[in-house]
Amino acid sequence: MKRKAFTFLGVLVVLSMLLTACAAQTTSTPTVEPVVPATAAATVAAIAAATSVAVTAVPATATIQPTTTHSSKEIILATTTSTRDSGLLDVLLPIFEQQSGYTVKMVAVGSGAALALGQQGNADVLLVHSPAAELKYMAGGFGKERTLVMHNDFIIVGPTADPAKISSSATAADAFKAISDSQSVFVSRADASGTNAEELTIWQAATITPTGAWYLKSGQGMGDTLRIASEKAGYTLTDRATYLSLKDTLDLTILYPSNNKTDKSLLNIYHVITVNPAILTNINYTGAKAFADWMVSADTQKLIAAYGVDKYGQQLFFPDAGKTDAEVQ
Amino acid sequence: MQNILDGILKAFQLLIQGDPEVIQITLLSLEISGMATLVSLLIGLPIGTFLALEHFPTRRFWISLINTGMALPPVVVGLVASIFLWRSGPLGFLHLIYTPIAIVIAQVLIACPVATGLTISGLQQLDPRLRTQLFGLGASKMQMVVTLWKEARLPLMAALIAAFGSVISEVGASMMVGGNLEGSTRVLTTAIVLETSRGEFANAIALSIILLGLAFLVNTALTALQQRRK
Numbered sequence: 001m002k003r004k005a006f007t008f009l010g011v012l013v014v015l016s017m018l019l020t021a022c023a024a025q026t027t028s029t030p031t032v033e034p035v036v037p038a039t040a041a042a043t044v045a046a047i048a049a050a051t052s053v054a055v056t057a058v059p060a061t062a063t064i065q066p067t068t069t070h071s072s073k074e075i076i077l078a079t080t081t082s083t084r085d086s087g088l089l090d091v092l093l094p095i096f097e098q099q100s101g102y103t104v105k106m107v108a109v110g111s112g113a114a115l116a117l118g119q120q121g122n123a124d125v126l127l128v129h130s131p132a133a134e135l136k137y138m139a140g141g142f143g144k145e146r147t148l149v150m151h152n153d154f155i156i157v158g159p160t161a162d163p164a165k166i167s168s169s170a171t172a173a174d175a176f177k178a179i180s181d182s183q184s185v186f187v188s189r190a191d192a193s194g195t196n197a198e199e200l201t202i203w204q205a206a207t208i209t210p211t212g213a214w215y216l217k218s219g220q221g222m223g224d225t226l227r228i229a230s231e232k233a234g235y236t237l238t239d240r241a242t243y244l245s246l247k248d249t250l251d252l253t254i255l256y257p258s259n260n261k262t263d264k265s266l267l268n269i270y271h272v273i274t275v276n277p278a279i280l281t282n283i284n285y286t287g288a289k290a291f292a293d294w295m296v297s298a299d300t301q302k303l304i305a306a307y308g309v310d311k312y313g314q315q316l317f318f319p320d321a322g323k324t325d326a327e328v329q
Numbered sequence: 330m331q332n333i334l335d336g337i338l339k340a341f342q343l344l345i346q347g348d349p350e351v352i353q354i355t356l357l358s359l360e361i362s363g364m365a366t367l368v369s370l371l372i373g374l375p376i377g378t379f380l381a382l383e384h385f386p387t388r389r390f391w392i393s394l395i396n397t398g399m400a401l402p403p404v405v406v407g408l409v410a411s412i413f414l415w416r417s418g419p420l421g422f423l424h425l426i427y428t429p430i431a432i433v434i435a436q437v438l439i440a441c442p443v444a445t446g447l448t449i450s451g452l453q454q455l456d457p458r459l460r461t462q463l464f465g466l467g468a469s470k471m472q473m474v475v476t477l478w479k480e481a482r483l484p485l486m487a488a489l490i491a492a493f494g495s496v497i498s499e500v501g502a503s504m505m506v507g508g509n510l511e512g513s514t515r516v517l518t519t520a521i522v523l524e525t526s527r528g529e530f531a532n533a534i535a536l537s538i539i540l541l542g543l544a545f546l547v548n549t550a551l552t553a554l555q556q557r558r559k
Contacts, residue, residue, distance in 0.1 A: 076427065081526075085526060085527055087527075105427045105508060105510055106508075106510065107427070107508050120415065120416075120417040121416055121417050122415045122416050122417055122426075220526075221526055223526035223527055223528065224525075224526045227526070227528070245527075245528075246527070246528045248528070249528035249530065250528070280416055280417060282416055282421075282422075282424075283416075
């Protein structure tokens with residue numbers, strides 16, 4: 001009877017151990033249990049042993065993924081969803097990691113959230129596209145350097161039928177006004193991202209406060225927001241890169257600016273910001289600086305210019321290293 | 330419709346070819362959730378047993394607390410764990426945020442109340458006279474507990490199954506504390522979210538099929554063990 005109880009306990013533990021795929025390090029203890037005589041003392045020992053296995057086994061996970069243990073060779077990059085969803089960083093980061101020896105932990109959030117992570121010292125380096133918010137961030141002393149990396153442009157996409165007739169609009173503000181006047185569905189990021197900041201600037205220029213059932217707030221990244229706009233047959237403001245990389249799965253076309261032109265007032269400018277190491281003691285400034293410098297190096301800028309050309313038939317990002325903001329605009 | 334067919338075809342393609350990334354993500358998911366389940370059980374079993382068998386003044390309060398914890402939303406756990414584990418947080422010095430261990434910790438917080446709660450209800454379902462009888466036969470407290478565990482092995486296995494199920498399927502906490510980093514904290518659920526937002530539906534469906542298959546396999550194994558006749 002008692003033996004069976006121990007067998008059961010043993011099986012339970014062994015099974016759990018197997019699940020963890022750490023069986024090699026831990027099976028020795030549980031397999032002992034069934035042969036231990038059934039005394040109260042043995043049970044205590046078995047439980048204690050099992051507990052100690054758990055305690056020692058937890059750090060073992062870290063050794064399975066050596067790249068994830070903390071070291072000065074690791075940096076946290078907080079970036080926008082557009083650089084991830086467009087696939088650009090999937091190409092760039094492995095090359096940087098290989099060349100520099102740093103491991104980059106990329107957290108893709110809206111620019112607003114990325115700046116907040118930086119402000120609290122929870123990231124080492126930021127790649128963002130929300131100029132006004134960035135300037136405020138720098139003025140607050142949360143950043144060390146802010147360097148121009150690249151740009152592309154924002155576009156307004158919507159259903160081919162274009163119910164609000166925005167394709168003939170002269171400016172982005174006119175297009176937004178047409179959408180608002182016709183009460184056509186518009187999906188806003190509403191997540192304090194760079195794209196969201198740009199959208200709100202345009203509404204402001206159009207002197208409209210968007211409210212109503214037609215104005216949807218997704219609160220999600222660019223990819224998800226495009227998907228919602230597509231499913232709802234609505235309009236949205238997007239960066240060109242994310243749109244082009246998802247185009248095939250969306251029922252959305254570029255409606256403004258028409259004829260594949262670029263509206264100079266809708267430029268989407270990305271900066272790399274190193275977080276001020278004075279904020280928190282364990283910020284990896286050296287790594288952040290290495291990443292920032294690498295992003296604006298000649299070779300990386302070539303990679304940025306070439307990204308997506310073969311796949312999408314046009315350039316997704318335009319490298320701007322060495323230029324000033326004014327020169328880009 | 331085409332999406333769905335493509336997805337299913339691609340899923341089998343990835344499975345048959347043994348795509349290394351898919352295998353890595355699958356093993357990592359198993360490893361993290363298995364570890365979390367194990368730790369939850371090692372915490373939940375003793376605490377649950379204690380609360381089920383001992384009578385003390387605040388006992389009801391603790392049991393309702395644990396029962397509430399069984400419905401703990403993973404995103405809330407993710408948020409709390411993030412706040413603690415971020416560098417700016419009280420446990421920031423451990424450098425655990427965006428590591429597999431951070432996910433294990435968050436998942437333990439999710440699975441622990443499940444394991445504890447089901448242990449309590451499993452043991453309380455037993456005939457109370459069994460305990461009296463065991464004491465009458467001169468069993469020590471430890472012998473009694475072991476016998477009760479043995480008697481309640483079906484509900485205890487159910488606790489294990491439920492604890493594993495609650496963490497392998499959870500996405501909110503893994504995303505927040507793990508960061509969905511390729512090769513280190515990208516698990517099946519977070520990979521599915523990413524592939525969907527990238528419009529790679531075929532990959533998302535493939536990973537979903539693997540997740541379902543995995544949950545089915547693990548549960549089949551556990552159920553077989555649970556339903557095994559003496």
